Amino acid sequence: MDKMRPVERIKLAVEHKQPDRVPVFPVCVAHAAKNYGITYRDYCTSAENLARAAIHCSRTYGLDGVFVQACGWQEAEAMGVELYYPEDNAPSGKAPIVKTREELKKLRVPDPLKDGRMPMVVKANELVVKEVGHELYVKSQIDQAPFALACELVGFEQAFLLMYDDPSFLHELLEICTETQIRYGKAIASTGVHNVFMGEAIASQISPAQYKEFSLPYNRRVIDAMHELGVTVTLHTCGNSSYILELMADTGADIIEFDSMVDIAEAKRRVGDRVCLQGNVDTGLVLQGTPDEVEAAAKDCIEKAASGGGFILACGCEPAPNTPQANLHALVAAAKKYGRYPITQ
Amino acid sequence: MSDTLKQLTEAVIAGNATLAGKITEQALAEGIAPTKVLTDGLIAGMSVVGVRFKAEEIFVPEVLIAARAMKTGVEILRPRLAGEAVPMAGTIVLGTVQGDLHDIGKNLVAMMMEGVGFKVIDLGVNVAPERFVEAINEHEPDLVGMSALLTTTMPMMKETLEAFKAAGVRGRVKVVVGGAPVNENFARQIGADGYAPDAGSAADLAKALVVTG
Ligand code: B1M
Numbered sequence: 001m002d003k004m005r006p007v008e009r010i011k012l013a014v015e016h017k018q019p020d021r022v023p024v025f026p027v028c029v030a031h032a033a034k035n036y037g038i039t040y041r042d043y044c045t046s047a048e049n050l051a052r053a054a055i056h057c058s059r060t061y062g063l064d065g066v067f068v069q070a071c072g073w074q075e076a077e078a079m080g081v082e083l084y085y086p087e088d089n090a091p092s093g094k095a096p097i098v099k100t101r102e103e104l105k106k107l108r109v110p111d112p113l114k115d116g117r118m119p120m121v122v123k124a125n126e127l128v129v130k131e132v133g134h135e136l137y138v139k140s141q142i143d144q145a146p147f148a149l150a151c152e153l154v155g156f157e158q159a160f161l162l163m164y165d166d167p168s169f170l171h172e173l174l175e176i177c178t179e180t181q182i183r184y185g186k187a188i189a190s191t192g193v194h195n196v197f198m199g200e201a202i203a204s205q206i207s208p209a210q211y212k213e214f215s216l217p218y219n220r221r222v223i224d225a226m227h228e229l230g231v232t233v234t235l236h237t238c239g240n241s242s243y244i245l246e247l248m249a250d251t252g253a254d255i256i257e258f259d260s261m262v263d264i265a266e267a268k269r270r271v272g273d274r275v276c277l278q279g280n281v282d283t284g285l286v287l288q289g290t291p292d293e294v295e296a297a298a299k300d301c302i303e304k305a306a307s308g309g310g311f312i313l314a315c316g317c318e319p320a321p322n323t324p325q326a327n328l329h330a331l332v333a334a335a336k337k338y339g340r341y342p343i344t345q
Numbered sequence: 346m347s348d349t350l351k352q353l354t355e356a357v358i359a360g361n362a363t364l365a366g367k368i369t370e371q372a373l374a375e376g377i378a379p380t381k382v383l384t385d386g387l388i389a390g391m392s393v394v395g396v397r398f399k400a401e402e403i404f405v406p407e408v409l410i411a412a413r414a415m416k417t418g419v420e421i422l423r424p425r426l427a428g429e430a431v432p433m434a435g436t437i438v439l440g441t442v443q444g445d446l447h448d449i450g451k452n453l454v455a456m457m458m459e460g461v462g463f464k465v466i467d468l469g470v471n472v473a474p475e476r477f478v479e480a481i482n483e484h485e486p487d488l489v490g491m492s493a494l495l496t497t498t499m500p501m502m503k504e505t506l507e508a509f510k511a512a513g514v515r516g517r518v519k520v521v522v523g524g525a526p527v528n529e530n531f532a533r534q535i536g537a538d539g540y541a542p543d544a545g546s547a548a549d550l551a552k553a554l555v556v557t558g
Pocket residue numbers: 089156201202204205238239240259260283284316317318405444445446447448449450451453454489490491492493494495496497521522523524525526540541542543544545547
């Protein structure tokens with residue numbers, strides 16, 4: 001019954017137009033691996049597995065897009081952070097590598113075609129674009145936004161303290177992180193993806209003034225660079241980002257994906273005319289609730305945010321690995337059932 | 346209250362560690378009792394910070410610098426407090442449960458615990474039940490604190506408590522749990538001794554539990 005191609009559906013939403021119905025695109029990572037029947041470690045270390053699992057997940061549920069994301073630490077890894085790889089869980093950094101000015105001086109912008117698993121992600125995108133890019137909206141990580149990447153390199157609390165103790169140190173580091181994102185983004189853009197995704201979970205924990213100084217200008221530079229290449233950008237924050245919605249929109253991001261702690265009606269009112277909103281069914285509910293509850297929550301999001309277009313239905317963050325399939329099916333069904341345009345509030 | 350203590354409170358709230366250190370010394374020089382400097386100066390400041398954080402007026406970075414300022418003062422007081430024969434509030438073994446790597450909240454809890462006089466043994470993140478058990482045997486703490494930020498790692502709190510029982514150490518410690526998805530009800534269900542919604546109340550709760558024994 002859906003006539004429009006999924007990729008067109010999301011593109012229209014991103015342009016603030018009304019597609020045939022609300023697009024639905026929860027960004028699955030660990031769940032994609034589980035759903036494909038492989039361990040997280042196997043998923044995040046092979047281009048072939050990553051691409052296959054991502055496509056398989058979109059096919060399982062009939063999502064309008066494909067999300068390609070290996071993990072949130074691979075830029076840091078390519079810059080020298082050693083990771084610990086649990087068998088069936090996302091990898092994470094062992095220890096910060098930038099503690100002194102000397103270490104900062106030694107830090108290099110990685111080469112996305114050579115360093116760490118960056119080339120693997122580029123390769124996975126080539127595979128995905130080739131196989132489904134004509135049909136599904138392909139969104140790839142460049143993941144950690146500059147401030148979030150800086151946190152991984154110096155340590156989260158250290159980054160917070162540096163905002164007070166030595167802001168110039170942090171700004172120098174942010175320059176390198178920004179350059180890293182731009183180079184990585186260019187390599188990924190060249191594969192033909194439609195959108196790149198930057199996450200900054202930590203942004204919900206800093207003040208608007210700090211966001212303005214340490215995150216916004218750097219995000220904007222990455223986003224401008226992506227726009228020059230004709231690629232749109234998703235900016236994602238975990239947690240309660242109500243304080244910074246306008247500032248997130250000021251970055252120039254095309255899509256803002258936000259967590260369930262944000263009131264979606266308020267987000268629509270405050271920034272819905274400037275950015276496409278993606279969200280925000282609670283991942284906890286999607287993990288533990290019933291399909292009926294998920295449907296009701298999704299319907300609520302649609303009622304509050306879909307009118308006039310510029311909305312993509314999703315979870316507030318990535319669903320947990322063992323999220324029941326029935327609940328994600330219910331999310332997708334809700335988009336089809338309640339999301340037919342025109343929708344009035 | 347004396348002006349000096351008021352200034353000390355302000356220095357902690359502002360997160361000015363250097364100033365907090367200076368004023369702590371000044372207060373002692375003025376002859377104010379170390380316990381008074383601690384409670385009415387340093388901890389009073391941190392309490393205000395806790396309230397403002399809960400009200401979402403300030404953010405994690407401000408809490409961190411305030412905690413650091415408090416700690417600076419506490420370090421100066423410590424030898425004097427010992428002299429006054431104020432016993433340590435107790436020892437607490439703290440950690441984020443296995444499978445969970447979130448530690449910002451847990452670290453704030455550690456700072457507040459230290460602030461109210463606990464010796465904190467911080468086991469870090471991704472702490473396996475056996476490591477908690479080992480630490481109980483090694484440090485003989487009064488309390489164990491567990492933090493979890495993921496719905497998927499909350500069950501690990503229960504497993505850890507079961508490991509305590511299996512190892513025969515459950516009766517030797519009080520157990521406090523916390524973290525964003527955790528609540529009072531859950532704490533009761535898994536048989537913990539207490540739950541605290543934030544770092545300030547965690548410290549208060551810990552003190553209360555140690556006193557009631
Ligand atoms: C002992 O007694 C006590 C008593 C009180 C205790 C206590 C113990 N422990 C805490 N408290 C209490 O006192 C503290 C101070 O008052 C409070 O501590 P909190 O920790 O609650 O509060 C802190 C002061 C500030 N809050 C935080 O530090 C957490 C903030 C958010 C944004 C967050 C962050 C920063 C991070 N994350 Co993550 N992260 C989110 C968070 C969203 C949110 N807003 O909650 C949450 C928790 N993460 C989540 C997820 C899913 C994940 N994260 C992950 C990773 C990360 C980062 C590395 C990026 C970073 C952690 C950095 C670090 N070193 O800790 C991954 C998991 C890694 C792992 N295995 O643990 C990953 C799986 C990846 C992902 N999809 O984002 C979600 C959990 C969903 C759920 N309910 O299961 C999440 C709610 C975001 C979301 N909506 O999806 C109280 O809870």
